[in-house]
Amino acid sequence: MKSLHIxxxxxxxxxxxxxxxxxxxxxxxxxxxxxxxxxxxxxDEIINADGLWLLPGLVDLSVYLREPGLENKATIAxxxxxxxxxxxxxxCAMPELLSPIDSSAHxxxxxxxxxxxxxxxxxxxxxxxxxxxxERLSNxxxxxxxxCIAVTQGLAPFSSLNLIRKSMDYAATxxxxxFYQPIEHHxxxxxxxxxxxxxxxxxxxxxxxxxxxxxxxQILLLVEETNTSVHFCRLSCAKSVELLAEAKHKGLPVSAxxxxxxxxxxxxxxxxxxxxCNTQPPLRSLRDRDxxxxxxxxxxxxxxxxxxxPHDIDAKLAPFQQSSAGISGLETLLPLTLRLVEEGVLSxxxxxxxxxxxxxxxxxxxxxxLGIGQVADFVLFDPDKPKTIDRETFQSKGKNSPFFGWGFxxxxxxxRIKGRLVYHYS
Amino acid sequence: MASDNSQHLTPGALPSSMQLTRDGQxxxxxxxxxxxxxxxxxxLNRAEQFLDLPNxxxxxxxxxxGKTVMNLFFENSTRTRMTFELAAQRLSADVVTxxxxxxxxxKGESLLDTIxxxxxxxxxxxxxxxxxxxxxxxxxxxxxxxxxxLNAGDGYHQHPTQAMLDMLTIRQHKKEFPPLKVGxxxxxxxxxxxxxxxxxxxTLCTGExxxxxPRTLIPAGIEQMGVHVFNNMEEGLDDLDVIIMLRLQKERMxxxxxxxxxxxxSLYGLTEERLxxxxxxxxxxxxxxxxxxxxxxxxxxxxxxxxxxxQVNNGIAxxxxxxxxxxxxxxxxxxx
Numbered sequence: 107m108k109s110l111h112i113x114x115x116x117x118x119x120x121x122x123x124x125x126x127x128x129x130x131x132x133x134x135x136x137x138x139x140x141x142x143x144x145x146x147x148x149x150d151e152i153i154n155a156d157g158l159w160l161l162p163g164l165v166d167l168s169v170y171l172r173e174p175g176l177e178n179k180a181t182i183a184x185x186x187x188x189x190x191x192x193x194x195x196x197x198c199a200m201p202e203l204l205s206p207i208d209s210s211a212h213x214x215x216x217x218x219x220x221x222x223x224x225x226x227x228x229x230x231x232x233x234x235x236x237x238x239x240x241e242r243l244s245n246x247x248x249x250x251x252x253x254c255i256a257v258t259q260g261l262a263p264f265s266s267l268n269l270i271r272k273s274m275d276y277a278a279t280x281x282x283x284x285f286y287q288p289i290e291h292h293x294x295x296x297x298x299x300x301x302x303x304x305x306x307x308x309x310x311x312x313x314x315x316x317x318x319x320x321x322x323x324q325i326l327l328l329v330e331e332t333n334t335s336v337h338f339c340r341l342s343c344a345k346s347v348e349l350l351a352e353a354k355h356k357g358l359p360v361s362a363x364x365x366x367x368x369x370x371x372x373x374x375x376x377x378x379x380x381x382x383c384n385t386q387p388p389l390r391s392l393r394d395r396d397x398x399x400x401x402x403x404x405x406x407x408x409x410x411x412x413x414x415x416p417h418d419i420d421a422k423l424a425p426f427q428q429s430s431a432g433i434s435g436l437e438t439l440l441p442l443t444l445r446l447v448e449e450g451v452l453s454x455x456x457x458x459x460x461x462x463x464x465x466x467x468x469x470x471x472x473x474x475x476l477g478i479g480q481v482a483d484f485v486l487f488d489p490d491k492p493k494t495i496d497r498e499t500f501q502s503k504g505k506n507s508p509f510f511g512w513g514f515x516x517x518x519x520x521x522r523i524k525g526r527l528v529y530h531y532s
Numbered sequence: 533m534a535s536d537n538s539q540h541l542t543p544g545a546l547p548s549s550m551q552l553t554r555d556g557q558x559x560x561x562x563x564x565x566x567x568x569x570x571x572x573x574x575x576l577n578r579a580e581q582f583l584d585l586p587n588x589x590x591x592x593x594x595x596x597x598g599k600t601v602m603n604l605f606f607e608n609s610t611r612t613r614m615t616f617e618l619a620a621q622r623l624s625a626d627v628v629t630x631x632x633x634x635x636x637x638x639k640g641e642s643l644l645d646t647i648x649x650x651x652x653x654x655x656x657x658x659x660x661x662x663x664x665x666x667x668x669x670x671x672x673x674x675x676x677x678x679x680x681x682l683n684a685g686d687g688y689h690q691h692p693t694q695a696m697l698d699m700l701t702i703r704q705h706k707k708e709f710p711p712l713k714v715g716x717x718x719x720x721x722x723x724x725x726x727x728x729x730x731x732x733x734x735t736l737c738t739g740e741x742x743x744x745x746p747r748t749l750i751p752a753g754i755e756q757m758g759v760h761v762f763n764n765m766e767e768g769l770d771d772l773d774v775i776i777m778l779r780l781q782k783e784r785m786x787x788x789x790x791x792x793x794x795x796x797x798s799l800y801g802l803t804e805e806r807l808x809x810x811x812x813x814x815x816x817x818x819x820x821x822x823x824x825x826x827x828x829x830x831x832x833x834x835x836x837x838x839x840x841x842x843q844v845n846n847g848i849a850x851x852x853x854x855x856x857x858x859x860x861x862x863x864x865x866x867x868x
Contacts, residue, residue, distance in 0.1 A: 302752050302753045303754075305752070305753075306753050306756075307565070307757060308666065309724055310665050312751070312752065379546045381543050423644050425662070425666045497542070
């Protein structure tokens with residue numbers, strides 16, 4: 107493996123309180139020194155990073171790979187290259203009904219495809235129940251052995267509260283973290299838009315905030331009772347942030363993430379039936395969006411993720427209720443998170459931490475930082491090279507982004523995983 | 533047309549403004565929301581002219597001669613479908629009615645494919661009824677630009693021609709809207725008719741618009757559409773000039789919205805007793821079909837204050853008016 111000398115980069119490594127110009131030395135895919143080269147270090151490659159930011163590779167807690175099973179929407183080979191180009195070096199694959207990640211064979215298949223793609227790495231989140239059907243526990247022991255880092259029921263419903271309770275205990279038995287997306291399905295019904303004046307005006311069946319916060323309150327009580335650790339996925343409303351803050355204050359072993367689009371879009375964005383803004387959970391009110399932003403700023407919400415859900419275009423070319431929910435988000439995770447810095451919501455260090463160091467902590471992997479001894483997954487970012495997100499240059503197979511036309515001030519120049527080049531801007 | 537196909541098939545916002553031409557004429561009729569009061573009045577005036585035509589059934593107006601109107605009903609309807617058919621025929625159009633419920637979509641064809649196939653058959657106007665909100669907007673956006681789309685009811689969203697025929701009926705009896713108090717009673721939550729009526733009434737500067745229903749049938753934030761909410765029927769009826777009763781569908785008993793039809797009638801049914809709470813000359817309306825003994829007592833439905841049959845008659849004239857207007861809007865647009 108080549109040794110690497112990165113010259114005069116602005117290293118932003120929140121885990122080690124680094125934000126300044128340094129030289130970084132990498133050997134065998136690991137950071138071996140900062141500032142001064144170690145004795146007998148001989149660089150095979152020198153990168154002049156003048157004017158560039160050196161960031162830890164991003165860790166994205168939620169990506170729907172769509173493969174195997176839904177290759178018409180996306181393929182691992184393409185999307186993992188897109189992730190690399192977007193500065194994301196690790197993604198967590200979420201199971202879904204049509205691709206449930208509930209067997210070792212499924213996981214092996216993903217791992218083979220990821221290896222062949224030779225780009226961004228994938229950590230697999232397995233199904234909590236068999237086939238994600240919500241009826242029987244999955245074989246969590248063998249999922250764990252095959253490399254699963256967590257289990258989840260994702261967007262699929264549970265048959266009973268009893269099963270949720272049992273699954274928490276059984277996941278803990280197998281030392282698997284539970285990723286729980288709070289949805290009270292009975293209350294949700296056939297809803298597809300945030301309950302309020304806009305859904306009412308559009309005549310769309312609605313989803314109240316209670317759909318999320320009631321599910322969350324229930325699980326928080328179970329966390330207290332079972333003393334198991336839970337990560338809450340994709341929060342969307344103010345009440346959930348409030349409940350989470352209380353739980354953390356009590357010292358419960360909980361964490362949470364938010365999809366980055368929830369920090370920018372609101373129910374207003376669906377007011378012309380724009381199916382690109384059909385998401386699950388739905389886009390909420392401005393008040394909710396602001397509460398989520400505060401939650402991220404105060405650290406109540408630990409991580410920001412892309413919640414990447416690529417779709418074939420037909421899935422969005424339908425009346426709103428019939429269209430599929432989800433946003434193709436890999437390419438906007440970093441730009442939108444940095445936009446939060448420009449809008450004064452977060453400091454630059456905090457923004458980077460929410461998409462690298464904290465998500466790595468949640469999945470308990472030694473990633474998301476660039477201290478000495480750490481794996482050299484990193485991104486070189488040019489803060490002065492403007493980038494516009496548009497359909498023509500969008501790389502994901504899923505062209506379902508509501509952010510086409512948005513301009514951002516910087517761009518990814520290079521991405522490396524264990525020191526190995528996976529993307530270079532040309 | 534073919535060259536801009538990729539642009540054409542891009543998902544995105546479906547703004548209601550697409551129902552107007554650049555100089556503000558009606559080109560599609562998708563929603564009442566956002567239309568200027570003068571345009572609503574023009575629809576009413578045109579409809580009145582059609583009402584005044586002598587011997588309506590025999591003498592056809594040549595306005596749509598050579599044009600083809602396709603009625604696309606993805607959802608059940610008798611009355612609306614028939615009045616649209618009659619309206620098109622009286623304007624000399626060729627009319628085709630497709631009951632799509634039982635054909636293409638049940639075989640798994642997407643709405644987009646259905647529309648593109650039908651568009652290839654050289655027609656000029658789609659009249660669309662669909663179970664999903666926004667379907668008419670969707671079709672207007674993705675069908676060829678020379679086709680006008682009339683919304684004959686989409687999900688819980690809009691039913692604009694119904695609202696306009698109701699406005700015509702009100703105007704025939706009450707002359708002006710500003711002094712009026714109008715109450716809409718019933719299943720507001722699932723009613724596209726109510727939403728269209730509310731937009732029409734507020735656009736025409738109606739003095740007060742009330743919605744009257746149990747809390748289970750009132751959608752969140754409806755006040756923001758400019759209405760007062762009443763959960764008590766007696767209080768809501770007090771001093772009304774116009775009472776609009778909505779049809780209560782039997783499915784509502786399943787979802788925990790109401791316990792029984794009998795209880796609904798006992799609390800919200802319009803009886804002769806309750807009618808006395810409104811103004812002496814109040815009119816009673818209903819978009820049909822009427823559930824006698826569920827939302828309205830037969831003696832009221834057939835009583836002297838009921839204008840229900842007049843609504844049906846106005847329905848044809850209003851639909852003729854709208855068809856004539858969108859065709860001239862379309863012609864103006866194609867001239868440019």
